[in-house]
Amino acid sequence: MPIKVLHTSDWHLGKRLFKYERLEEQVQFLDWLYQHITKNQIDILIVAGDIFDVPSPPNNALKVFYDFIARLGELGSVQTVLITGNHDSATLFDAPKLLFETHNCHIYNRLDADLSKLEYYFEKDNQKIGIKLLPYFRNYELQNHLVDSKDDEDQKVKKFFQKFLNKWKQEPDIKILVGHHVFGNYELSGSEHAIYLSGVDHIPLNWVTPHFDYVALGHIHKKQALSKDPGVIYTGSPIPMRFSESNNKYISEIKIESNNLSYDFVKIPIFKKLIQLKTKQKTYKEDIEDLLLSSCNNSETTLLEVMVQLEGPQTGIVTDIREMLKYTSIEMISFIPSFNTQEEKSTSYQDVRSLNIMDLFDRYYYDKFGEETVPREMKECFTSLLNEVKNEDT
Ligand SMILES: [Mn+2]
Known part of the structure; x- marks a missing residue:
């Protein structure tokens, strides 16, 4: 039997887009994920940070997360391994940590003084995998680990990573790294907050590729493979966070068989489509009509952002558009007027x-x-x- 691992990240539970709550879509995603886990007999679920959108998430977002962990725990066959991201509060995760352990959910939320604690092992049919967990950490946490020497900051950070990445309590057959940072040459989707490490603004790929069979990353919201073999993967967020992002979202499914690791992206269904309409003062009504015609068969809610280029002042455009969208499944949640700027x-x-x-x-x-x-x-x-x-x- 192969070992099956799922990798996802950046759930941002409790996120709003302008005033619009996204929790309903997030619940739909977690239901879909639960179904996928049970149907495909997944052994391990990796969540690479940014579970919540803010350090003190609203109670309804907390409930969605706790309920999900409880449901997975009841299955008894799945281990959840998660790290915190730059949006999460490390202390918030201290509270339920022990309780979550009883539900097979293992939380890594700090750059522990004892680095050997940031390891998780899993064994099945004589295959042993080791997972190194690197939660998002603040500069001061890293400083505690840097050896006081004459090296410049870059060298100190590099030495820390070499130490962290190379040492294992027990040498596993397959090695996975989970991180919530910027690695290699990444491409932003625009909805991430910038994060910096002491002395380096990103972790060079060649610090990790020689040591791992797969690197499961979070932080960047756009799906991308920084390296294919070994896979150094950002799965991206499960729902688009902004109108400029693609509606196509993914998780990564990893299979380990005869000590060989392979992976594939699995497309997540689109729960609510986000679309952006760029139009002009003279043509906005026609453009909205066209949009309605093209989506008349669609009963799913679509969230719309309208960007209108104005030639002069005009009031009532928003009211017009809202009137046209009444009784349709399209909801305008953002309106951005722009002007032809003069010299x-x-x-x-x-x-x-x-x-x-x-x-x-x-x-x-x-x-x-x-x-x-x-x-x-x-x-x-x-x-x-x-x-x-x-x-x-x-
Ligand atoms: Mn994020």
Whole structure:
């Protein structure tokens, strides 16, 4: 029997896109994942960090996660191995750690002083795999491990990694590394936060490729293989986090047979499609109509971002679009107007400070529409808005 391992990351449970809650899609993903695990008799589930979107996740996101771990635990045949990412709070995971152990869920949330604790072993049919766990860590945690020497920072970090990656308590047949960092030449999807290591901004691939049969990574939200053999893989997030991301998302399925490791990407179903419509002031109605025609057979909810290029001021576009989308499965959750920018009048910081708010408004109007005079009606609206705000302050 082969050993089967699944690799996923960046669930970001509790994530919102603007005001829109994504937990429903995340629950759908976890249900699908659970089905996949039971149908394919998976032995180990690896989650490479960013379980939650924020360090103090909302209670409904916590419940979704705890329930999932409990369901997997009940199966009795699956081991869950997870590390924390830069979005997770390490202390939040301290609390349920022991309880989770009783549900076959093993949490690695700190760069422990004793590095041998960051290892997990699994054995089946005379095949022994070893997993090294490298949770996301802060600079000060790394500093504790750097030997005080005359080496420059880069060298110290490199020595630390050599020590960490090469030493095993028990030499396994198959070696896997799990990390939540930037490795090699990665490609961002845009929704990740920048992270830095002390002295290096990414971990060079050749620090890891000689030592492992597979490297399971998290942090980058776009699926990519930094190396194919051995696989150094970012699976990406299970749902798109932004409109600019692809709707096609994946997990990686690893098979170990006769001490040979192979892997394949498995496509995750699309639960809610994210689409971006770029349109113009003159054509937005036609473009929305076209969109409705092309998606009329689709009953699944689609989340829409509309970007309109404006030639002049116009109100009511958002209301128009919302009206057109009423009774459809398309929901506009983001609207971004943009303007044809005119040649910039240079305004220094000092200039801006010397302007009063009405002059600033004139300048703003010029920058956006290239006209020197603001229409009287609009100026009046702005003045009454200012008065309203002033009254609120007092
Ligand atoms: Mn992430």
